[in-house]
Amino acid sequence: MTTILTPPTHTPARPVRAGRRGLTRARRRSLLGALYAAPTAAMVGAFFVVPLLLVVWMSLHKWPLLAPATYNAPDNYTNISENQLIGSAIAFTLKYTLVMTVLLFGLAFGLALLVQRRRTGVGFFRTAFFLPMAVGFASASLLFLGLLSDEIGPVNEVLRTLGLVDGYVSWTSGSSTTALSSAVLLVLWRFAGFNMLILLTGLQAIPLEIYEAARIDGASRWQIFRRVTLPLMRPTIALVLTLMTTGSLLAFDQFWILTRGGPDNSTTSLVMVIYREAFIRLDLGSAAAISVALLAVLVVVNIIQLGVLRRRSS
């Protein structure tokens, strides 16, 4: 009796043998695995799958913050097209995404090319470019709020000394252009080094022999860049661009903190509208509908990226 019921965990690990004992051992081990995975399953189920279904359910209801919900589909969705602020927020978010992605990609790629080879100072440069990533994004937004302010910021003074501006420019709230530029500057500073690092891993994965072969064939530096570097970097570039567009479409902190969405709602992003619908207008149903629409757009963006990556690897 004791020999049969000895817990399998006490027996030496051996390849699973056919027969009853082997079968129970395998089953026991699979049960143990499921047990270890249970906390993950519980967390993912309760705080991801359920909310995901709930947000869709909420979007079909009139769901005031403090009163019972009533079914009203598809009002929340039709209201999206009628709400003026949403319209302008979509336009602004798309414009911001385009500007941000182009500039950030250009800068990050430039930095990556600058520091790709091992030479003097390269470690210091990489650290300097990456260091802003160590500061939280909300803190970085507050940092730039002070940096660009008239009261304690040095920016206006420097520009005046250089003769580039007369008097004071209120960067974060003066006009929609300066407000947008402030946010763009902040994001460039904070995220360029991070994207540089990802692009760097892509650059360094290209075998040096390919470059040498191209050089022997008499290719110019520009030709090597166009015909060797860019094509081989495609998966990394696709990844970086996806991260950038996704991040920009979800912009919140930089505008909430730096520009307050102003002046005159001109820098109000889509996620700010979601927040406003939910916690200022207290209409959770409407916020949920915008969320679902945004989610759908992002899933499409992600699928396109996966497609690009897969085409590359096949």
Place this chain on the structure above:
Amino acid sequence: MRTGVLKSWGYGATGGALAILFLFPLLWSGWASLRTGTGFGLENYDRLFTSDNGIRPHHVINSITVSALTVGGTLLVSTLGGYAFGRFRFPGKETLFLVTLAILMVPYATILIALYVLLGWLGLQDSLIGLSLVLIMFQLPFSLFMMRNSFEAIPLELEESAQVDGCTTVTTLTRILLPAVRPGLITVGLFAFLTSWNEFFAPLILLNSTDKFTTTLAVVNMRTASHGSIDYAALEAGVVVMAVPCLILFAFMQRSYVRGFISGALKG
């Protein structure tokens, strides 16, 4: 030869100028936080902690609580999960892994509205525990992926010899495998800390009362709640208070830092 010298000069000058531009804001915020009307001192820090809508010690304690809960919870769940995914076969394994990774595809903002309602139902509204649970969930794709890879990298023989010595799976995990996955644990813990310490949007939605605010929320509140003038110098002091722990960690753990960021991005 001459072009070589010129090129290396161009590289040094460009790199140096850019490095100054990138480092300047950080150095400036430290300088601005110490500058007072008459010279240098800690006046701005004093105002940060004493002015009407400034931060209070309990905000810092809240931040530490949320960070501790998030780091502890993330390590616990992702270690057990990573062990399960790296070493066992069980029904639903692939599905669970894919669903966990799908968290990455679904942005914060879109499910936080639902999480706000859900936590209300669970009696966890305006609660640091509720916030920590949400932060743990958002950390899971990265952490689970990291820990699964760490467990998969351990040679099977190590585990088998432990079992020959009479270890159960639990004692094998705690005595033999945990020391072997330490680098993974450090990276996972580091990122759980950085996220929970710096996170702004999730606490903004999930915490309502100023008593429960984390430091980030309280410092941002100094800016958003002020209708008149903003105390910029105290704000920069707040930025420094927030940034210093992260910069210290960066200085000591640069390797885990960079590895985490890169594998975090490349898993996508």
